[in-house]
Amino acid sequence: MIRKCLFPAAGYGTRFLPATKAMPKEVIPIVNKPLIQYGVEEALEAGMYDIAIITGRGKRALEDHFDVSYELEHQINGTDKEACLTDIRRLMDRCTFSYTRQKEMKGLGHAILTGETLIGREPFGVILADDLCDGYSNGVMAQMTRIYARYRCSVVSIEEVPQNQIEKYGVIAGSEIEDGLFMISNMVEKPGPEEAPSNLAIIGRYILTPDIFDILRETPPGRGGEIQITDALLTQAKRSMVLAYKFKGRRFDCGSVAGFVEATNYYYERMGNGG
Numbered sequence: 001m002i003r004k005c006l007f008p009a010a011g012y013g014t015r016f017l018p019a020t021k022a023m024p025k026e027v028i029p030i031v032n033k034p035l036i037q038y039g040v041e042e043a044l045e046a047g048m049y050d051i052a053i054i055t056g057r058g059k060r061a062l063e064d065h066f067d068v069s070y071e072l073e074h075q076i077n078g079t080d081k082e083a084c085l086t087d088i089r090r091l092m093d094r095c096t097f098s099y100t101r102q103k104e105m106k107g108l109g110h111a112i113l114t115g116e117t118l119i120g121r122e123p124f125g126v127i128l129a130d131d132l133c134d135g136y137s138n139g140v141m142a143q144m145t146r147i148y149a150r151y152r153c154s155v156v157s158i159e160e161v162p163q164n165q166i167e168k169y170g171v172i173a174g175s176e177i178e179d180g181l182f183m184i185s186n187m188v189e190k191p192g193p194e195e196a197p198s199n200l201a202i203i204g205r206y207i208l209t210p211d212i213f214d215i216l217r218e219t220p221p222g223r224g225g226e227i228q229i230t231d232a233l234l235t236q237a238k239r240s241m242v243l244a245y246k247f248k249g250r251r252f253d254c255g256s257v258a259g260f261v262e263a264t265n266y267y268y269e270r271m272g273n274g275g
């Protein structure tokens with residue numbers, strides 16, 4: 001039902017310097033697979049096969065990753081190494097990839113608005129690849145599309161975070177209309193501990209209806225002087241309805257070194273290498 005998924009990937013990845021000096025943070029691998037590939041696999045599992053990536057300067061590696069590498073493929077053709085490329089070849093066969101550049105870093109809301117040219121007027125998913133999610137048998141984006149199918153409005157995914165972490169996130173308040181599903185009444189981007197309306201933090205998965213682009217165009221800069229998707233979604237929640245969904249699964253903040261190490265150990269063990 002939703003075909004397109006947007007990947008904002010223009011940021012500098014400063015939390016991961018010096019690794020990200022010449023390499024996009026989205027190609028940092030967890031075990032042997034780049035973060036963005038996990039994200040694209042999750043999108044495809046949700047039926048989103050038109051992949052739209054917002055890039056910036058120094059992000060060529062992203063485009064190359066989803067393209068044929070003739071020399072390499074020629075070299076390993078017919079060898080046992082070929083199996084290592086099975087997953088990425090499958091993605092390349094099933095998905096289309098489009099790119100546009102965000103020329104100035106003016107926030108996540110601005111990055112998403114930059115994607116309007118690739119998305120058009122239809123609902124779409126957004127995945128922030130450094131929030132790596134294992135939805136166990138059901139990808140988080142696939143879980144969210146089921147909510148969208150029933151309510152036809154924007155949906156954000158949330159999880160409970162400890163009070164001392166809340167200032168790193170967009171935070172929601174709302175009424176629980178079903179188990180784990182909230183109708184949003186308030187949202188604050190990166191609140192101080194006393195401003196936080198709850199302990200329910202937004203994580204990097206969104207389904208957005210296309211009127212969000214019109215709202216983003218009129219959204220003034222917010223926290224950090226940046227155009228915030230959280231602010232635009234609050235406007236949308238007041239005008240119509242936005243839902244927050246407590247996803248089932250586990251999330252790793254791979255934009256931080258601690259989260260990256262945790263994810264690496266987790267996926268290494270899951271591949272059957274642990275112990």
Ligand code: G1P
Nearest residue numbers: 108131168169170202203204230
């Ligand atoms: C962004 C959003 C924030 C959200 C977070 C999830 O922040 O602005 O609302 O909670 O992603 O990872 P960032 O981490 O890009 O600063």
